Amino acid sequence: MRTLLLDCNYFPVKIISWQKAMILFLTERAEVVDEYEDQLIRTVSTSYKLPKVLRLFQTHKLSQNVKFTxxxxxxxxxxxxxxxxxxxxxxxxxxxxxxxxxxxxxxxxxxxxxxxxxxxxxxxxxxxxxxNMKLLKVPKKPRWSPELCLRLLENDPVEWWNFFPNRLAS
Ligand SMILES: [Zn+2]
Incomplete structure (x- = not known):
């Protein structure tokens, strides 16, 4: 199970493991925006639903480097x-x-x-x-974008798409 991490402006910054998401939530650095209804984590005293989307309370500095692959x-x-x-x-x-x-x-x-x-x-x-061929456009290094840098997997929740402003079909 993975969690989509947003910055305080609801901009997607990372996809993290649910374990990491729980740490961010329990240390009060982030709030839950959406959760997996059917995935419970039990502790001795209480239980939590697994976060599906988590929002940081602070802005997050994005790494601007898009890997050349x-x-x-x-x-x-x-x-x-x-x-x-x-x-x-x-x-x-x-x-x-x-x-x-x-x-x-x-x-x-x-x-x-x-x-x-x-x-x-x-x-x-x-x-x-x-x-005698022409290029569609001049190739350049792309800017960081969630569509490019956060790879969605087939079984990731569809709700995440709402946070991807220009999602590209793959
Ligand atoms: Zn061709």
Whole structure:
């Protein structure tokens, strides 16, 4: 069971274990916004429902760094090939070095984009110009956002979606 942690402005900052959530709650650093109705934790003297959503009493400083990973590149590009705009599941996508590695193109946010296998084969190790292809948008390092940085799992509660302002489909 996981708990969605919000800052005092109801902005999602983290997904934490229920154990960690209970510590925050019991030490009065956070309040329960929503709870799992069917999950009880018993102590000697009392019992608590497991927190589903917890709100911190203070603001929380977010780490602004979005890790450069294959999956995060797909999320940034909304699972769309950056050449032909087709949207595919992650296992049917690959990524492309805009400036080819053979021409010293880096493996970083500014040079790697989501790509379908067809466009990837077509582009090969050519530059955009040589391949006569165009990018949908200039690749950049994305800003921190809950949609990008807090990965929801399939069995996470649907109520959490209410706190994700721009949830992307995965
Ligand atoms: Zn494509």
């Amino acid at each position: 294959r999956m995060n590149v797909f999320f940034r590009d909304q699972f769309k090939c950056q050449y032909c705009e087709i949207r595919l599941p992650s296992n049917e996508l690959t990524f492309d070095h805009v400036i080819p590695v053979s021409q010293k193109g880096g493996t970083n946010w500014e040079n790697v984009v989501t790509c379908c296998k067809g466009c990837n084969t077509h582009k090969g190790s050519k530059t955009l110009k040589a391949a």
